Amino acid sequence: xxxxxxxxxxxxxxxxxxxxxxxxxxxxxxxxxxxxxxxxxxxxxxxxxxxxxxxxxxxxxxxxxxxxxxxxxxxxxxxxxxxxxxxxxxxxxxxxxxxxxxxxxxxxxxxxxxxxxxxxxxxxxxxxxxxxxxxxxxxxxxxxxxxxxxxxxxxxxxxxxxxxxxxxxxxxxxxxxxxxxxxxxxxxxxxxxxxxxxxxxxxxxxxxxxxxxxxxxxxxxxxxxxxxxxxxxxxxxxxxxxxxxxxxxxxxxxxxxxxxxxxxxxxxxxxxxxxxxxxxxxxxxxxxxxxxxxxxxxxxxxxxxxxxxxxxxxxxxxxxxxxxxxxxxxxxxxxxxxxxxxxxxxxxxxxxxxxxxxxxxxxxxxxxxxxxxxxxxxxxxxxxxxxxxxxxxxxxxxxxxxxxxxxxxxxxxxxxxxxxxxxxxxxxxxxxxxxxxxxxxxxx
Amino acid sequence: xxxxxxxxxxxxxxxxxxxxxxxxxxxxxxxxxxxxxxxxxxxxxxxxxxxxxxxxxxxxxxxxxxxxxxxxxxxxxxxxxxxxxxxxxxxxxxxxxxxxxxxxxxxxxxxxxxxxxxxxxxxxxxxxxxxxxxxxxxxxxxxxxxxxxxxxxxxxxxxxxxxxxxxxxxxxxxxxxxxxxxxxxxxxxxxxxxxxxxxxxxxxxxxxxxxxxxxxxxxxxxxxxxxxxxxxxxxxxxxxxxxxxxxxxxxxxxxxxxxxxxxxxxxxxxxxxxxxxxxxxxxxxxxxx
Numbered sequence: 001x002x003x004x005x006x007x008x009x010x011x012x013x014x015x016x017x018x019x020x021x022x023x024x025x026x027x028x029x030x031x032x033x034x035x036x037x038x039x040x041x042x043x044x045x046x047x048x049x050x051x052x053x054x055x056x057x058x059x060x061x062x063x064x065x066x067x068x069x070x071x072x073x074x075x076x077x078x079x080x081x082x083x084x085x086x087x088x089x090x091x092x093x094x095x096x097x098x099x100x101x102x103x104x105x106x107x108x109x110x111x112x113x114x115x116x117x118x119x120x121x122x123x124x125x126x127x128x129x130x131x132x133x134x135x136x137x138x139x140x141x142x143x144x145x146x147x148x149x150x151x152x153x154x155x156x157x158x159x160x161x162x163x164x165x166x167x168x169x170x171x172x173x174x175x176x177x178x179x180x181x182x183x184x185x186x187x188x189x190x191x192x193x194x195x196x197x198x199x200x201x202x203x204x205x206x207x208x209x210x211x212x213x214x215x216x217x218x219x220x221x222x223x224x225x226x227x228x229x230x231x232x233x234x235x236x237x238x239x240x241x242x243x244x245x246x247x248x249x250x251x252x253x254x255x256x257x258x259x260x261x262x263x264x265x266x267x268x269x270x271x272x273x274x275x276x277x278x279x280x281x282x283x284x285x286x287x288x289x290x291x292x293x294x295x296x297x298x299x300x301x302x303x304x305x306x307x308x309x310x311x312x313x314x315x316x317x318x319x320x321x322x323x324x325x326x327x328x329x330x331x332x333x334x335x336x337x338x339x340x341x342x343x344x345x346x347x348x349x350x351x352x353x354x355x356x357x358x359x360x361x362x363x364x365x366x367x368x369x370x371x372x373x374x375x376x377x378x379x380x381x382x383x384x385x386x387x388x389x390x391x392x393x394x395x396x397x398x399x400x401x402x403x404x405x406x407x408x409x410x411x412x413x414x415x416x417x418x419x420x421x422x423x424x425x426x427x428x429x430x431x432x433x434x435x436x437x438x439x440x441x442x443x444x
Numbered sequence: 445x446x447x448x449x450x451x452x453x454x455x456x457x458x459x460x461x462x463x464x465x466x467x468x469x470x471x472x473x474x475x476x477x478x479x480x481x482x483x484x485x486x487x488x489x490x491x492x493x494x495x496x497x498x499x500x501x502x503x504x505x506x507x508x509x510x511x512x513x514x515x516x517x518x519x520x521x522x523x524x525x526x527x528x529x530x531x532x533x534x535x536x537x538x539x540x541x542x543x544x545x546x547x548x549x550x551x552x553x554x555x556x557x558x559x560x561x562x563x564x565x566x567x568x569x570x571x572x573x574x575x576x577x578x579x580x581x582x583x584x585x586x587x588x589x590x591x592x593x594x595x596x597x598x599x600x601x602x603x604x605x606x607x608x609x610x611x612x613x614x615x616x617x618x619x620x621x622x623x624x625x626x627x628x629x630x631x632x633x634x635x636x637x638x639x640x641x642x643x644x645x646x647x648x649x650x651x652x653x654x655x656x657x658x659x660x661x662x663x664x665x666x667x668x669x670x671x672x673x674x675x676x677x678x679x680x681x682x683x684x685x686x687x688x689x690x691x692x693x694x695x696x697x698x699x700x701x702x703x704x705x706x707x708x709x710x711x712x713x714x715x716x717x718x719x720x721x722x723x724x725x726x727x728x729x730x731x732x733x
Contacts, residue, residue: 090581363564426566426575
């Protein structure tokens with residue numbers, strides 16, 4: 001019996017078209033747009049001005065608080081301007097715009113291919129500071145600054161470091177491919193993260209639809225006594241922090257609490273690779289693997305893209321946008337957001353670009369709720385989505401809060417499964433935003 | 445027979461005794477309520493719209509009775525008439541207020557502001573604006589899903605099918621401000637109704653730079669500042685590339701509207717302007733040529 005989380009979950013069609021496609025690099029763009037807010041928390045403050053020459057890997061925006069992250073230039077060239085540019089939602093956001101000239105990296109980055117597995121010369125504190133310096137944020141999509149996540153609050157201890165290699169979102173394959181190509185580096189990254197949090201064991205959870213990655217990781221992990229690789233039953237949303245902890249350790253994170261409450265810290269597999277590069281190769285986070293995929297495109301693949309590359313360049317690289325495109329999704333189809341335009345840049349949280357043909361892109365007409373309770377049976381958090389939605393419509397936000405609406409992690413299983421196609425999640429999300437507003441006003 | 449008689453007597457006695465007890469209990473636990481609250485409530489519109497800031501008309505009546513003066517207390521739905529009546533009951537004076545009306549500060553109808561994508565989510569402005577900028581490229585303008593229509597208790601606002609924008613019914617609008625509060629884009633504003641119901645206002649909230657705003661919407665305020673120079677009363681200010689006309693200073697001369705290069709300044713309920721029409725005609729004929 002494979003491990004999984006017990007409550008709820010769905011199994012959408014996997015559609016992993018870009019499986020096994022080697023990670024490729026594309027030509028550098030002529031201009032990059034680097035947003036200063038690519039993470040949760042305070043936006044970084046630009047430290048370059050118009051006309052400055054920057055090198056690849058150079059710090060261009062400094063973190064402006066504890067929950068914030070540094071931003072590094074992903075190309076070498078000249079800063080043209082710092083201006084407000086539409087981001088993936090269409091709203092304006094401060095971006096540093098750089099004209100690309102050549103590709104000159106800062107000297108401190110070790111660009112050799114050799115694997116450096118010496119990790120004894122650094123203390124946990126030093127590693128964490130280096131992670132903060134390198135601007136690493138969770139690469140699963142939530143983009144929470146990694147150095148904050150690796151800080152254990154006083155009085156708490158970490159027993160398990162859990163590595164999230166589940167990639168439960170349909171279509172996306174970037175983590176899968178990374179595990180095939182960079183397994184050794186990832187494991188060193190895990191060991192580095194383990195040193196920071198002082199975990200006794202590292203558990204790597206991989207869904208069973210990636211057998212090659214599981215066997216590859218297992219053979220590589222034989223070197224280390226304290227790393228366990230677990231195959232998990234395929235079920236969405238296993239990549240959610242609380243679900244993964246439940247699946248791997250059978251511990252339940254209490255409502256409204258963080259994983260450290262049950263002595264766990266969860267890191268994404270892409271993040272551990274970034275940690276390896278930052279510590280062992282001195283390379284800050286300025287590029288990431290993005291799956292560019294979809295049913296209709298000619299050559300779905302995985303691309304190592306520089307942060308700030310316009311998304312239309314990635315689409316060009318896989319053979320251009322098909323005629324019948326209805327939607328372009330930033331992220332996976334379950335939790336990602338449809339893009340307004342393709343002129344937006346790749347950010348630290350862009351795990352995939354999914355192109356959906358017009359035929360499948362629109363939502364079906366929604367009908368009345370027939371109280372079939374399917375949404376309740378698939379909710380991995382044990383909530384009652386139909387009830388929360390009704391409460392949100394009639395603005396009963398306090399009651400909604402009592403029904404643990406804030407536990408909802410917006411996985412979308414309820415909307416996915418609803419036979420009447422009711423947009424449950426949209427209403428719940430609206431309710432959550434209003435609850436948070438009320439809570440904030442009560443605090444102040 | 446005796447059984448029936450006994451039952452009747454005992455039950456009636458019981459009734460009398462309990463009634464006496466209840467009477468004394470009611471006296472003992474009586475809550476004194478100012479009779480004027482009921483009187484004041486009589487005059488309120490009874491719509492419970494919450495425009496006054498109190499929970500319903502009863503709450504408003506209580507607040508009126510409790511307050512020492514009627515300054516700062518106003519029933520927008522009832523207006524001056526209701527306030528005068530209330531003031532009479534309470535023996536206080538209520539200041540006359542200019543009647544107000546809600547105005548929608550966006551004029552980006554379907555033809556003037558092109559759609560760039562299709563929104564197929566739930567019919568709610570709040571949800572649409574939390575997801576993205578909406579189905580046009582303008583991130584400040586009206587989304588047209590009708591949250592304001594839903595919230596209006598007086599049926600005073602509706603979405604015009606042709607333009608996709610909300611229209612305010614001047615006779616029904618009570619300026620309770622419910623739509624102002626609900627609009628996620630904050631484009632609805634309460635303004636003085638003005639003399640003869642005439643108003644002049646900038647119908648745009650786009651904070652983008654002029655060229656960008658113009659590209660998105662042909663009737664956007666581009667922040668050129670021509671209206672400021674044209675205004676003889678210094679009623680116009682410019683912030684973040686949008687002009688704003690202060691309705692307290694505006695004397696409805698309409699010079700600004702004449703100057704506006706995009707037509708972002710709207711003039712409502714004015715008789716048609718002769719010269720402007722002529723100029724417009726000239727322009728169109730020139731274009732035609």
